[in-house]
Amino acid sequence: MGRVGIIGCGQTAFGRRSDATVQELAFEAWRLALADGGLEPDVVEATVIGSVPEYHKQRSLPGVVQEYLNLNPRPVWLTEAACASGSAALRTACLSVQAGAHHVVAVIGCQKMTELDTAEILALMGRVGDVQWESGFGTTFPGYYAMFARRHMHEFGTTVDHLAAVAVKNHHYGALNPKAMFRKEITLAKARASEEVSSPLCVYDCCANADGAACVIVADERAARALGRDRVVWLDGMGCASDSMSVLRRADLTGLPATRAAAAQAFAQAGITARDVQVADVHDCFTIAEIMACEDLGFCARGEGGPFVEARQTYLGGAHPVNLDGGLKAKGHPIGATGVSMTCEIVAQLRGECGPRQVPGAAVGLTHNVGGIGQYCFVNVLRRD
Amino acid sequence: MGRVGIIGCGQTAFGRRSDATVQELAFEAWRLALADGGLEPDVVEATVIGSVPEYHKQRSLPGVVQEYLNLNPRPVWLTEAACASGSAALRTACLSVQAGAHHVVAVIGCQKMTELDTAEILALMGRVGDVQWESGFGTTFPGYYAMFARRHMHEFGTTVDHLAAVAVKNHHYGALNPKAMFRKEITLAKARASEEVSSPLCVYDCCANADGAACVIVADERAARALGRDRVVWLDGMGCASDSMSVLRRADLTGLPATRAAAAQAFAQAGITARDVQVADVHDCFTIAEIMACEDLGFCARGEGGPFVEARQTYLGGAHPVNLDGGLKAKGHPIGATGVSMTCEIVAQLRGECGPRQVPGAAVGLTHNVGGIGQYCFVNVLRRD
Numbered sequence: 066m067g068r069v070g071i072i073g074c075g076q077t078a079f080g081r082r083s084d085a086t087v088q089e090l091a092f093e094a095w096r097l098a099l100a101d102g103g104l105e106p107d108v109v110e111a112t113v114i115g116s117v118p119e120y121h122k123q124r125s126l127p128g129v130v131q132e133y134l135n136l137n138p139r140p141v142w143l144t145e146a147a148c149a150s151g152s153a154a155l156r157t158a159c160l161s162v163q164a165g166a167h168h169v170v171a172v173i174g175c176q177k178m179t180e181l182d183t184a185e186i187l188a189l190m191g192r193v194g195d196v197q198w199e200s201g202f203g204t205t206f207p208g209y210y211a212m213f214a215r216r217h218m219h220e221f222g223t224t225v226d227h228l229a230a231v232a233v234k235n236h237h238y239g240a241l242n243p244k245a246m247f248r249k250e251i252t253l254a255k256a257r258a259s260e261e262v263s264s265p266l267c268v269y270d271c272c273a274n275a276d277g278a279a280c281v282i283v284a285d286e287r288a289a290r291a292l293g294r295d296r297v298v299w300l301d302g303m304g305c306a307s308d309s310m311s312v313l314r315r316a317d318l319t320g321l322p323a324t325r326a327a328a329a330q331a332f333a334q335a336g337i338t339a340r341d342v343q344v345a346d347v348h349d350c351f352t353i354a355e356i357m358a359c360e361d362l363g364f365c366a367r368g369e370g371g372p373f374v375e376a377r378q379t380y381l382g383g384a385h386p387v388n389l390d391g392g393l394k395a396k397g398h399p400i401g402a403t404g405v406s407m408t409c410e411i412v413a414q415l416r417g418e419c420g421p422r423q424v425p426g427a428a429v430g431l432t433h434n435v436g437g438i439g440q441y442c443f444v445n446v447l448r449r450d
Numbered sequence: 451m452g453r454v455g456i457i458g459c460g461q462t463a464f465g466r467r468s469d470a471t472v473q474e475l476a477f478e479a480w481r482l483a484l485a486d487g488g489l490e491p492d493v494v495e496a497t498v499i500g501s502v503p504e505y506h507k508q509r510s511l512p513g514v515v516q517e518y519l520n521l522n523p524r525p526v527w528l529t530e531a532a533c534a535s536g537s538a539a540l541r542t543a544c545l546s547v548q549a550g551a552h553h554v555v556a557v558i559g560c561q562k563m564t565e566l567d568t569a570e571i572l573a574l575m576g577r578v579g580d581v582q583w584e585s586g587f588g589t590t591f592p593g594y595y596a597m598f599a600r601r602h603m604h605e606f607g608t609t610v611d612h613l614a615a616v617a618v619k620n621h622h623y624g625a626l627n628p629k630a631m632f633r634k635e636i637t638l639a640k641a642r643a644s645e646e647v648s649s650p651l652c653v654y655d656c657c658a659n660a661d662g663a664a665c666v667i668v669a670d671e672r673a674a675r676a677l678g679r680d681r682v683v684w685l686d687g688m689g690c691a692s693d694s695m696s697v698l699r700r701a702d703l704t705g706l707p708a709t710r711a712a713a714a715q716a717f718a719q720a721g722i723t724a725r726d727v728q729v730a731d732v733h734d735c736f737t738i739a740e741i742m743a744c745e746d747l748g749f750c751a752r753g754e755g756g757p758f759v760e761a762r763q764t765y766l767g768g769a770h771p772v773n774l775d776g777g778l779k780a781k782g783h784p785i786g787a788t789g790v791s792m793t794c795e796i797v798a799q800l801r802g803e804c805g806p807r808q809v810p811g812a813a814v815g816l817t818h819n820v821g822g823i824g825q826y827c828f829v830n831v832l833r834r835d
Contacts, residue, residue: 066550086582111690118530119504123581124574125532128695128825132580138711140690142538142826145503146527147510153527157542164548165451166688189509195517196508197471303551305496305525310513326523440513441527 069159070289070297071447072169073102074409076279079397080246081179087121088133090278091175094402095134098171098280104292109282110167111140115154115174116401117147119189122180130173147193148350149436150174151279151404152443158283159300168288174405175278186274193437195311207263207271207351209312209438214265214353216318220368223356225265227371229256231352232269234380235388239395241421246275246397270352275397279405281412295450298412302335302446304328308439319368321439324361328433328444335429335446339363342446343427344414345385346407348435349392355379358433359387362444381424389414389422404434404443415449454544455674455682456832457554458487458667459794464782465631466564467661472506473518475663476560479787480519483556483665489677494667495552496525500539500559501786502532504574507565515558532578533735534821535559536664536789537828543668544685553673559790560663571659578822580696592648592656592736594697594823599650599738601703605753608741610650612756614641616737617654619765620773624780626806631660631782655737660782664790666797680835683797687720687831689713693824704753706824709746713818713829720814720831724748727831728812729799730770731792733820734777740764743818744772747829766809774799774807789819789828800834 075097077090085093091114099106112134114127123129131141144153151174158170178186187205194200194209217223233253239245256269283289289297304327309315315322332338339362347362349355356370364385365373373379379387390396390410393403411430413419430447460482462475470478476499484491497519499512508514516526529538536559543555563571572590579585579594602608618638624630636654644653668674674682689712694700700707717723724747732747734740741755749770750758758764764772775781775795778788796815798804815832 117510118502119509122577124504124577125502125530125695125822125825127531128578128692128822129580131692131825132694132696132699137693138691138708141692142529142531142541142690144527144529144542145510146512156527157529157545160542160545160549160551163550164545166545166548192507192509193513195514305527306523307513307516307526308522309517310510311517314517323523437510437513440510440516 066163068286069162069300070284070286070293071281071300071412072284072289072293072297073098073104073282074412075101076244076406076409077277078244079275079277079399082276087123087126087175087177088129090276091130091173092133094173094278094280095171098282102282102293104282108169108292109171110169111161112136112171112173113154113158114141114143115151115172115405116143116176117145117150120176120178120181146441147436148400149404149434149441149443150401152434155281155404155408156303156305156443159303162283162285169282169284172281172283172405173278174402176399176401177276178274178399179276198311198313207266210351210353211263211266213318213357217353220319223371225257226253227356227375228270228352229253230374231349231355232256232394235349235392235394238389238422239391242390242396245391245395246273247395266351272350272393272398275399277397277399277402279402279409281405281408296416298415299448300445301448302331304330304444306442310440312438320357320361321435321442323439323442324358324433327442328362331444331446337429337446341429342385342431343429344389344411344424345387345431345433346390346410347387347433349388349394350398355387362433386424407432407434411447415447451548453671454547454685455669455671455678456666456685456797457669457674457678457682458483458489459797460486461629461664461791461794462662463629464660464662464784472508472511472560472562473514475661476515476558477518479558479663479665483667487667487678489667493554493677494556495554496546497521497556497558498539498543499526499528500536500557500790501528501561502530502535505561505563505566531826532821533785534789534819534826534828535786537819540666540789540793541688541690541828544688547668547670554667554669557666557668557790558663559787561784561786562661563659563784564661583696583698592651595736595738596648596651598703598742602738605704608756610642611638612741612760613655613737614638615759616734616740617641617779620734620777620779623774623807624776627776627781630776630780631658632780651736657735657778657783660784662782662784662787664787664794666790666793681801683800684833685830686833687716689715689829691827695825697823705742705746706820706827708824708827709743709818712827713747716829716831722814722831726814727770727816728814729774729796729809730772730816730818731775731795732772732818734773734779735783740772747818771809792817792819796832800832
């Protein structure tokens with residue numbers, strides 16, 4: 066397989082974006098990505114959209130986005146893998162470049178969630194659980210992740226302070242990220258005192274629904290070197306795995322097997338181990354999810370995620386800096402945009418453009434994007450020359 | 451780009467399938483495809499689902515299908531391009547094979563539309579038109595295609611008898627297809643006498659919403675020759691193009707520019723012209739759509755589609771046999787399944803397995819799958835050795 070390079074990245078501010086339609090958000094990210102890469106629109110031969118369609122009044126987004134970007138008649142289609150839809154789009158775009166079908170492809174993750182109210186969103190999200198056997202009986206996403214948290218506490222002694230420590234860190238870095246939805250530090254006491262959503266998860270353990278878009282432009286090696294010059298970041302490992310829709314069928318609830326499988330693929334392709342990852346964006350839809358991700362990705366041992374986080378090993382300067390953009394938790398989680406936004410962040414880290422959040426000299430980074438409750442997982446390894 | 455071969459095909463009966471959930475329909479098609487190819491499930495390394503998510507109570511179908519097929523932890527994700535979602539899935543699977551990411555990939559188009567009532571479906575479909583500028587003012591799919599038909603009549607003298615002739619032909623062949631939803635011949639008089647839906651389109655000018663699934667298994671050239679032996683059908687041309695979401699922005703309403711662009715790509719890749727196509731499945735969501743497709747694909751000249759159909763040139767024995775499986779019109783149109791089902795039909799034709807519907811000695815076939823009102827078009831050229 067040929068090498069795939071990233072030659073342009075852009076993302077909108079995340080949050081409540083009542084100022085823009087979903088296609089306008091996509092356009093904003095697209096313009097930023099072109100400007101970032103110094104690219105003309107003409108070089109982009111196809112577009113892949115990552116989004117979960119049912120959140121928008123407008124259905125079939127690829128059509129409305131491609132028209133708004135003035136890219137007709139070039140190919141466009143959408144990919145969906147729940148909250149990992151953006152990573153599915155990136156994977157599809159990379160495959161089309163590696164197949165030789167196109168030289169340069171744009172990936173746009175975009176989502177407007179605030180057109181719906183929270184109850185509608187919870188109901189829709191619940192239906193990403195198994196409708197026949199689970200969500201029909203009332204499971205919601207906070208409920209699922211609360212079960213993971215309870216089991217993790219039971220087996221490994223993880224505490225609510227460990228959970229809250231993730232929130233504190235991610236709000237700390239969110240405060241430093243101009244694109245983040247929440248830009249305020251919080252204390253452990255404040256996180257602990259927040260209202261319970263689904264025990265043991267409180268408000269500050271949960272990410273926020275948001276509007277936003279992100280765009281990444283990928284190219285085959287030759288086009289990347291010609292267009293991206295010395296700023297290219299390479300996608301050297303791309304893992305993808307699935308797991309059962311229903312948690313009923315999971316052998317254990319303290320981690321996500323799909324993460325482990327996807328990471329193994331990505332590490333093997335890139336010829337690295339977890340130890341080599343200098344900066345990572347992981348899927349912290351809930352604080353427990355970040356703790357499980359650290360374990361599943363091999364940043365720490367199974368069951369050690371809580372103490373690992375508490376010891377500030379995921380901060381800048383720690384063994385494995387994680388979510389220095391604030392994560393889903395503080396940056397916000399417009400579901401289709403998230404995987405693409407993670408990619409923008411790691412590219413910026415590998416180019417040394419992150420200012421106060423920069424991991425000095427980072428050359429190898431990772432993104433980890435989960436769909437649903439681990440039904441899908443995409444792990445990518447990124448590297449600069 | 452490497453050659454992609456099709457080594458297994460299966461589809462369920464289309465129609466009202468209250469006997470099965472959407473994952474059960476997918477499973478049925480999958481088992482038929484494995485049996486058709488004499489394949490073990492283990493050879494399939496990844497799955498791409500083609501479906502429009504919002505028609506199902508169950509959201510994020512890839513998860514529930516992959517679990518039901520017992521294919522975890524292998525990769526799975528979904529593609530959407532409105533009524534061409536199945537073709538988007540096929541394209542994505544082919545790209546992943548050509549990229550070298552996988553040797554063998556399953557494509558499953560599946561859709562259950564009868565969970566919703568017709569009014570809900572019409573409202574959802576209307577939102578595949580431009581919500582900001584068009585569908586908010588009441589446009590529906592029959593309304594859009596009625597505008598195409600009116601304009602075609604105005605410019606070229608196309609008549610309602612020409613439209614009805616398409617329905618008569620497709621019901622004729624549907625009656626010969628055991629998988630078709632409608633298996634009854636109709637007369638021109640009966641078609642003409644049916645109730646008006648959106649003038650000039652009557653009930654028999656419109657395809658029917660349906661439940662159903664289809665599965666195609668694709669492989670790289672080496673795997674295809676090893677597993678498919680002498681039954682392989684090759685995807686030698688794959689075109690894909692887009693057009694504006696809103697018809698307001700279309701320069702003319704007598705054809706679909708996306709079809710012309712996608713066909714040009716597919717023909718160039720396969721090194722053929724329209725004249726070489728011996729059998730085709732085209733997107734006849736409405737009778738006018740089949741007439742426009744014949745023109746846009748180059749089976750007849752612009753404006754000649756009506757007389758071309760009336761002269762029985764699209765029947766078995768005519769210049770360009772079209773929709774010998776009954777088309778969307780009589781076979782039924784479970785939107786995500788349609789593009790994959792078209793592929794199954796053309797593969798069967800090229801293998802000489804279509805009995806009374808068989809084009810004798812067919813070696814080159816074509817599928818033409820449209821999303822929405824031409825926002826997306828996928829044209830594939832298939833060939834046997």
